[in-house]
Amino acid sequence: MNIKSPEDLKGLVRDVPDFPKKGIIFKDITPILKDPGALAFAVDELADFLAEVHPDPIVGIESRGFILSPILAYKLRAGFVPVRKKGKLPAETIRVSYDLEYGSNELEIHQDAIFKGMKVAVVDDLLATGGTAEAAIRLVEKLGGEVVAVAFLVELAFLKGREKLTDYNVFSLIRY
C-alpha cells in the first residue's frame, strides 16, 4: 500500500472487539508491521522526531515495544536497551512497580545499561494510561539517564496518558 500520511497509516489499524477482555476494542497494529511501506513510513516519521534530540540509547518495553524501538536505534545509530518484566533480564537489575487497573506490575532494566547523563528516548507501541511509560522513565532516571524524548506509534488520547508525562517531550503518530 502507498502510505503517505499518518491518516493513511491509521487506516491500516485493525479494531479487534473484546480483546484482551470483553468491552475493550483493541487497536491491532500488525497490519502496519506486515506492510513494508507502512512499516517504513511509521519508522521514518518516529525517527524524524527522535533525530532532533540525538538520543542514545533507545529504551524499548517488552514485548510489543521491542518491535519499533530497535529499528529506531539502528536507524539513528544508537544503542538499544530493553526494559522487561520481572525475572527476564539475566544480569543485575533495578526494578520499579506500577499500578494497573487491577493489581500491579513490575519492570526491570539492567543496572549497567544506562550511565549518568545519557540522553535516552523511551519508545513503545501504545500510549494508553501512561503507567508503563512512566515506569520505564523512572527506571532510566534512577540510573541517572536523562529522558529527552518519549515516542509512541499509537496514542489513546481519551485515556489521558499524556497527563502522566507532562514533564517530557512526547510524540505520537496515530491518535484516537
Place this chain on the structure above:
Amino acid sequence: MNIKSPEDLKGLVRDVPDFPKKGIIFKDITPILKDPGALAFAVDELADFLAEVHPDPIVGIESRGFILSPILAYKLRAGFVPVRKKGKLPAETIRVSYDLEYGSNELEIHQDAIFKGMKVAVVDDLLATGGTAEAAIRLVEKLGGEVVAVAFLVELAFLKGREKLTDYNVFSLIRY
C-alpha cells in the same frame, strides 16, 4: 567499540551463570544491543545473508526474537510478522505446540499474516535445541509460506538445534 568481525561481536556476549536456573550459563546479548557499532555490525551481517533470498515477510518470535527481526524487515524493505505465545495475538490465529525440556509450549501466528507462496525468513536471537524455530517454521508452512532462510544471532551448536532444521537454509553469526 570498533566491531569488525563476528569474533569481536562474540567478545561482547556476557556469560551469566545460573540463569534462568542453576547450572545454566546464559549467553546475554544485551551488551551487543546497547553498543551502536556492535548492533549495526550484527544487523548488517544478518541482512547480507538474508538479502540473497529476498524474504518478505520476516517472522520474529516473542520476546527477544522481536529485537533483531524488525530491524531486518525495515532494512530489507520487507514486512514484519510476529509469532507470539498463546493468547497474545488479538485477531484470528493458528497455533502449534512443541516440547520443551520439561512440559510444552504453544506459539501462534495471525491467520492472515502469510499468504500461499510467500518467501519467508524466520529470525530469532538464539538457536538452542531448535524447538522454537521449528515451531515457527511449522506455523509459516501451515499458512502456505515457503521458509527461504532461518537466521540467528547466536547458536549453541553443542545443543544440535541444526539437526531439527536440516531442510532449511540456516545461518548464525556467533557460535558456541
